[in-house]
Amino acid sequence: xxxxxxxxxxxxxxxxxxxxxxxxxxxGQAHTLQIAPWTTLLDALREYLxxxxxxxxxxxxxxxxxxxxxxxxxxxxxLSLAVMHEDSHIQTIEGLGTEDKLSPLQQAFIDxxxxxxxxxxxxxxxxxxxxxxxxxxxxxAEVRELMSGNxxxxxxxxxxxxxxxxxxxxxxxxxEDKAWSAGATKPDMAPVEPPKK
Amino acid sequence: xxxxxFTQATAVAGAVQDKAxxxxxxxxxxxxxxxxxxxxxVARPTHLIGLKKLGLDTIENLPDGGLRLGALATNADTAWxxxxxxxxxxxxxxxxxxxxxxxxxxxTDGGNLMQRTRCYYFYDLATPCNKRxxxxxxxxxxxxxxxxxxxxxxxxxxxxxxxxxxxxxAALNTTVxxxxxxxxxxIKFEDFHRLPGDHPERDNTLEPGELITGLDLPEKGFSKxxxxxxLRDRTSYAFALVSVAAxxxxxxxxxxDARLALGGVAHKPWRDKEAETMLIGQRATVDxxxxxxxxxxxxxxxxxxxxxKIELAKRAIVRALKQATEMNQEIDTxxxxxxxx
Numbered sequence: 385x386x387x388x389x390x391x392x393x394x395x396x397x398x399x400x401x402x403x404x405x406x407x408x409x410x411x412g413q414a415h416t417l418q419i420a421p422w423t424t425l426l427d428a429l430r431e432y433l434x435x436x437x438x439x440x441x442x443x444x445x446x447x448x449x450x451x452x453x454x455x456x457x458x459x460x461x462x463l464s465l466a467v468m469h470e471d472s473h474i475q476t477i478e479g480l481g482t483e484d485k486l487s488p489l490q491q492a493f494i495d496x497x498x499x500x501x502x503x504x505x506x507x508x509x510x511x512x513x514x515x516x517x518x519x520x521x522x523x524x525a526e527v528r529e530l531m532s533g534n535x536x537x538x539x540x541x542x543x544x545x546x547x548x549x550x551x552x553x554x555x556x557x558x559x560e561d562k563a564w565s566a567g568a569t570k571p572d573m574a575p576v577e578p579p580k581k
Numbered sequence: 582x583x584x585x586x587f588t589q590a591t592a593v594a595g596a597v598q599d600k601a602x603x604x605x606x607x608x609x610x611x612x613x614x615x616x617x618x619x620x621x622x623v624a625r626p627t628h629l630i631g632l633k634k635l636g637l638d639t640i641e642n643l644p645d646g647g648l649r650l651g652a653l654a655t656n657a658d659t660a661w662x663x664x665x666x667x668x669x670x671x672x673x674x675x676x677x678x679x680x681x682x683x684x685x686x687x688x689t690d691g692g693n694l695m696q697r698t699r700c701y702y703f704y705d706l707a708t709p710c711n712k713r714x715x716x717x718x719x720x721x722x723x724x725x726x727x728x729x730x731x732x733x734x735x736x737x738x739x740x741x742x743x744x745x746x747x748x749x750x751a752a753l754n755t756t757v758x759x760x761x762x763x764x765x766x767x768i769k770f771e772d773f774h775r776l777p778g779d780h781p782e783r784d785n786t787l788e789p790g791e792l793i794t795g796l797d798l799p800e801k802g803f804s805k806x807x808x809x810x811x812l813r814d815r816t817s818y819a820f821a822l823v824s825v826a827a828x829x830x831x832x833x834x835x836x837x838d839a840r841l842a843l844g845g846v847a848h849k850p851w852r853d854k855e856a857e858t859m860l861i862g863q864r865a866t867v868d869x870x871x872x873x874x875x876x877x878x879x880x881x882x883x884x885x886x887x888x889x890k891i892e893l894a895k896r897a898i899v900r901a902l903k904q905a906t907e908m909n910q911e912i913d914t915x916x917x918x919x920x921x922x
Contacts, residue, residue, distance in 0.1 A: 446680060468633060
């Protein structure tokens with residue numbers, strides 16, 4: 385078996401990007417990153433903090449796979465610069481529940497078979513948590529409308545809807561904005577037991 | 582995205598100075614449109630000035646009975662503000678008809694006015710576009726122009742302004758407050774956005790370095806009889822092909838006052854004051870609405886793939902005015918009952 389040898393390529397010219405320290409509070413933990421200002425919040429999470437639960441789909445705010453919660457409100461992390469989020473409390477799918485204790489939405493997504501490939505699921509769940517925090521959607525039609533920022537290419541919409549409706553119909557799950565007031569280090573996002581089947 | 586530097590402004594004066602000190606710089610509010618344009622290399626600022634620490638994110642009653650929207654208030658906070666829901670439900674509906682919940686949580690009210698067209702060719706660096714590169718030509722004329730404008734177009738540009746919120750702001754006679762190198766001034770909403778003419782690269786009448794600080798809504802909110810009707814290729818999360826903000830003040834069936842503005846059809850939110858004058862003093866009937874709709878579209882020009890918009894706009898005007906007329910007298914702030922035809 386012949387061995388292919390290749391001369392090492394000349395290293396590309398290195399243009400040192402100007403970086404700056406950015407302090408982020410993610411899932412209750414403080415991080416300081418030395419990053420370039422054009423680093424999106426999504427890239428900061430995935431590439432610098434190994435929080436790869438948040439997915440990169442379209443990278444243009446059209447699919448919702450990158451949805452995270454900032455001070456309890458859902459946003460597209462791909463269309464936001466990390467440097468714009470100092471002093472914010474950021475919550476990702478990793479911060480919603482634990483392997484031992486899933487959040488109510490995580491459990492409901494399993495119970496309702498609300499995903500197939502699963503790529504959009506972290507965004508769907510974070511978006512649904514944001515929807516619950518908002519407290520505006522009550523009916524199925526309203527949930528459909530207020531989940532329209534999250535695309536599922538497998539088409540699991542009907543099961544996603546039933547998962548969200550189940551959690552929405554459980555009282556006591558709405559998380560008040562005040563939980564995010566200054567000084568809060570670890571917001572409590574899993575306030576009740578998952579529904580018993 | 583190109584390389585750029587970033588500073589977080591803490592005061593309006595400092596932001597304006599920072600802008601003046603950097604060529605090719607840009608203010609950034611929520612960034613939902615600017616960051617997308619930067620990823621596409623359509624916008625290539627070398628310096629960004631963050632605005633989120635300026636404050637200016639409150640919504641406050643004005644002594645004259647109006648309401649001031651801080652430029653940095655988010656679209657979501659604005660739509661769901663109790664005063665907006667109660668007194669300006671047309672604005673509530675227009676905002677909720679646009680974008681997605683995630684985007685509305687980031688996008689600011691000032692930024693909504695500053696968003697750029699979604700004409701395909703503006704985003705496509707491989708094609709000529711007078712708005713993106715003055716003098717290069719317009720690919721939409723004679724091209725794929727389904728989403729483009731039919732009113733107030735020029736032979737340089739047929740792009741549309743994409744906002745829903747701005748259509749309601751136009752109908753409600755909003756005043757734009759700005760601050761710049763030469764101090765503060767106000768701009769009437771109808772004068773803020775401009776028609777393309779020979780300078781489609783200019784979307785609005787802001788002077789270099791000027792920053793939007795707030796939007797003042799007058800007291801009159803038409804909260805009893807209004808409709809924001811948005812027609813698009815899917816039921817949610819799509820830009821308008823045609824949208825109509827209709828607002829009426831009725832005494833029985835007699836129209837005492839009227840507002841009418843269209844989105845998705847022009848380079849600016851298309852408010853038609855002549856049409857409003859035609860409505861005032863008339864009975865609110867479908868015949869009246871049809872006459873008015875014909876007048877609004879009398880000078881419309883189709884470009885092939887978008888010619889359908891002329892008839893669509895006429896029918897949308899009639900339907901929106903009919904919806905506004907037939908509303909219950911009690912104020913309905915449920916965004917989901919009037920957002921679709």
